[in-house]
Amino acid sequence: MEYDKKKFGFFEDVYAVVRQIPHGRVTSYRAIACYLGTARSARMVGWALNNCHGLTDVPAHRVVNRNGQLSGKKHFETLNTMQNKLAAEGIHVKEEQVQDFSQFFWDPAQELCT
DNA sequence: AGCTTGACGGACT
DNA sequence: TAGTCCGCCAAGC
Numbered sequence: 001m002e003y004d005k006k007k008f009g010f011f012e013d014v015y016a017v018v019r020q021i022p023h024g025r026v027t028s029y030r031a032i033a034c035y036l037g038t039a040r041s042a043r044m045v046g047w048a049l050n051n052c053h054g055l056t057d058v059p060a061h062r063v064v065n066r067n068g069q070l071s072g073k074k075h076f077e078t079l080n081t082m083q084n085k086l087a088a089e090g091i092h093v094k095e096e097q098v099q100d101f102s103q104f105f106w107d108p109a110q111e112l113c114t
Numbered sequence: 115a116g117c118t119t120g121a122c123g124g125a126c127t
Numbered sequence: 128t129a130g131t132c133c134g135c136c137a138a139g140c
Binding site: 046050065067074 | 121123
């Protein structure tokens with residue numbers, strides 16, 4: 001049957017943006033939500049990412065909250081997976097918080113919407 | 115059908 | 128500047 005393109009399309013959009021996050025960069029849920037037009041629904045982005053399990057091409061570990069905290073690390077394989085992946089890309093994480101977050105921050109609305 | 119939860123964010127105190 | 132509360136939107140119970 002046809003799945004809800006309206007609803008599922010939202011997921012695809014989220015995944016599409018997350019996939020476009022450059023290597024060694026991070027972004028926030030709000031940035032993605034804002035880019036998708038649902039700035040007030042940053043939670044939906046996180047909820048959408050909750051369904052990204054199995055999608056290996058979606059670097060969800062590059063998506064953190066506004067504070068640069070690895071709020072979703074607990075949803076990965078292990079509590080170290082997210083931090084480990086970020087560290088592998090040159091992003092240092094201290095106490096679940098990205099160091100120099102603003103420096104590595106990547107805004108899709110700013111980079112993709114020129 | 116209503117209440118609670120959640121990978122968030124912003125405003126208020 | 129930090130801690131707390133409220134609002135969003137959808138899913139789960």
